[in-house]
Amino acid sequence: MNLTTEKAMSAAQAGETDTIVNFKPAYITMGVMLVFYVGIRIYEQYFGWKAGLDSFAPEFQTYWMNLMWTELPLEFVAFCAIGGYLWKTRDRNIDAVAPREEMRRILTLVGWLAVYAFSVYWGASYFTEQDGTWHQTVIRDTDFTPSHILEFYLSYPIYIICGWGAFMYAHTRIPQFAKRISLAFLMFFAGPFMIFPNIGLNEWGHTFWFMEELFTAPLHWGFVFFGWFALAVFGVARQVLDRVIELSKEYEKDALAL
Amino acid sequence: MSASTETGSPAGKTWKSKEEFLGCVILTDWILLVVLFAVLLGSFHIHYMLLAGDWDFWIDFKDRRMWPTVAPIVAMCFAAASQSFFWTRFRLPIGATTVVLALLIGEWINRYDNFWGWTFFPINLVFPSALIPMGFWLDIVLMISGSWLVTALVGGLGWGLLFYPINWPVLAQYHQAAEVDGVLLTLADLIGFNYVRTGTPEYIRMVERGTLRTFGKDVVPVAAFFAGFISMLVYFLWWNMGKWFSTTKYLEIEEV
Numbered sequence: 001m002n003l004t005t006e007k008a009m010s011a012a013q014a015g016e017t018d019t020i021v022n023f024k025p026a027y028i029t030m031g032v033m034l035v036f037y038v039g040i041r042i043y044e045q046y047f048g049w050k051a052g053l054d055s056f057a058p059e060f061q062t063y064w065m066n067l068m069w070t071e072l073p074l075e076f077v078a079f080c081a082i083g084g085y086l087w088k089t090r091d092r093n094i095d096a097v098a099p100r101e102e103m104r105r106i107l108t109l110v111g112w113l114a115v116y117a118f119s120v121y122w123g124a125s126y127f128t129e130q131d132g133t134w135h136q137t138v139i140r141d142t143d144f145t146p147s148h149i150l151e152f153y154l155s156y157p158i159y160i161i162c163g164w165g166a167f168m169y170a171h172t173r174i175p176q177f178a179k180r181i182s183l184a185f186l187m188f189f190a191g192p193f194m195i196f197p198n199i200g201l202n203e204w205g206h207t208f209w210f211m212e213e214l215f216t217a218p219l220h221w222g223f224v225f226f227g228w229f230a231l232a233v234f235g236v237a238r239q240v241l242d243r244v245i246e247l248s249k250e251y252e253k254d255a256l257a258l
Numbered sequence: 259m260s261a262s263t264e265t266g267s268p269a270g271k272t273w274k275s276k277e278e279f280l281g282c283v284i285l286t287d288w289i290l291l292v293v294l295f296a297v298l299l300g301s302f303h304i305h306y307m308l309l310a311g312d313w314d315f316w317i318d319f320k321d322r323r324m325w326p327t328v329a330p331i332v333a334m335c336f337a338a339a340s341q342s343f344f345w346t347r348f349r350l351p352i353g354a355t356t357v358v359l360a361l362l363i364g365e366w367i368n369r370y371d372n373f374w375g376w377t378f379f380p381i382n383l384v385f386p387s388a389l390i391p392m393g394f395w396l397d398i399v400l401m402i403s404g405s406w407l408v409t410a411l412v413g414g415l416g417w418g419l420l421f422y423p424i425n426w427p428v429l430a431q432y433h434q435a436a437e438v439d440g441v442l443l444t445l446a447d448l449i450g451f452n453y454v455r456t457g458t459p460e461y462i463r464m465v466e467r468g469t470l471r472t473f474g475k476d477v478v479p480v481a482a483f484f485a486g487f488i489s490m491l492v493y494f495l496w497w498n499m500g501k502w503f504s505t506t507k508y509l510e511i512e513e514v
Contacts, residue, residue: 021286048376099270099271100271110286111289113290113293114293117293117296121299124300124303124304129307129365130372130376132311132315133315134376135456136457137455137456179511181508181511183505183507216312224305224308224309230297231339231500231503232503233293233297238504240290241290242506248273248279251276254279
């Protein structure tokens with residue numbers, strides 16, 4: 001929306017578009033993600049048993065490896081596209097952001113964080129423990145098992161993309177995160193991100209050792225270590241709330257009376 | 259695209275009215291709480307499943323020695339970190355209960371949808387350990403004492419001691435003795451042997467092994483006391499981890 005367009009708008013239109021909070025995009029994204037993951041889960045239910053037991057079988061290539069070779073490039077493109085778009089459309093005059101617009105952007109960031117949190121749930125909780133039960137049941141003959149193709153190479157990249165989007169949104173549009181790097185936000189994004197490269201260690205280890213008896217095998221502890229960094233959501237929440245308070249000083253007493 | 263061009267509110271003002279401010283802040287607070295809940299769920303779950311998961315997954319792993327030792331110690335980490343954040347910053351004595359509730363929601367969804375729904379293990383074999391009363395206990399101790407030191411000492415010990423008793427009402431029925439083909443075993447063992455997993459042989463090597471077994475009935479109190487002791491130490495460490503992760507420091511861009 002450029003300046004010329006804005007000037008052309010009537011006062012009524014301007015009033016309508018001056019909504020400070022709009023979580024609808026976040027709700028829609030989470031809804032789409034939910035439908036997508038339910039769909040993937042149904043696919044997994046059927047083709048896990050039907051075509052996912054023997055990686056040398058032709059149907060494994062058809063139903064599982066093709067899925068992986070499709071999702072990985074798409075994820076890479078999405079990662080680059082989101083980061084690139086947010087960088088290219090960054091606010092180049094960040095010092096001139098008015099308080100109301102800053103608040104609007106902070107609230108949009110909260111929407112991004114909600115999407116990131118939802119994707120972290122699916123990756124770190126749902127698909128990771130699911131992998132435990134699959135590998136306690138079906139002996140693997142490849143690193144690229146049905147559960148891994150959906151856990152490591154789908155749900156993890158998706159939460160990385162969401163976290164990357166949240167980080168880049170803040171860094172390119174919100175003054176407090178644009179001029180400096182928030183240590184908490186960096187850890188909140190980079191820690192869970194590092195779980196993905198840690199897959200390299202994990203799979204390398206599995207090529208040496210048969211470790212299916214214990215999900216708590218030390219080889220898996222790298223995931224735990226990097227998972228701890230998600231606790232930096234505490235710092236991010238504080239930074240967001242601190243700024244909301246600073247921008248809302250005039251209503252401080254009303255907030256305390258709640 | 260700059261903000262500075264916004265219309266509809268007085269120049270330099272954030273909010274158009276008090277009503278807008280209150281409505282927006284209440285909604286956003288709720289969404290932030292959901293964000294915290296979901297992130298804690300994900301990170302606590304991956305921590306718990308990969309450090310104590312096997313004892314939590316299977317009824318035949320829920321023994322008298324390792325399970326009451328490993329599970330509470332591992333769970334204490336996130337309970338302490340969460341208390342540190344919610345109590346220090348907001349004076350809310352809900353950190354431990356919130357985080358174990360989050361974990362249990364993640365676990366129950368998984369046990370039903372995946373352990374039972376995908377790999378067809380019965381829920382009797384795979385239900386998760388109860389933790390919520392321990393969360394209540396830790397939060398109540400913190401609320402009454404207002405001291406993280408007291409919570410570490412009293413709450414931490416109680417955390418370890420409570421684990422087995424609060425799980426006992428569900429677990430007891432599976433410790434009924436059974437005799438199968440001349441072998442004495444528990445009902446939990448029998449269920450486990452009927453649902454063979456890769457974890458089954460590890461069970462034979464790791465669970466209920468060692469000289470403590472010779473203490474017979476005393477194993478559980480000893481294990482619980484030990485868990486309480488380590489939980490105290492873990493509480494100290496993870497309370498500070500929670501504080502550290504609550505940092506609001508910024509780095510200069512050149513530093514990164």
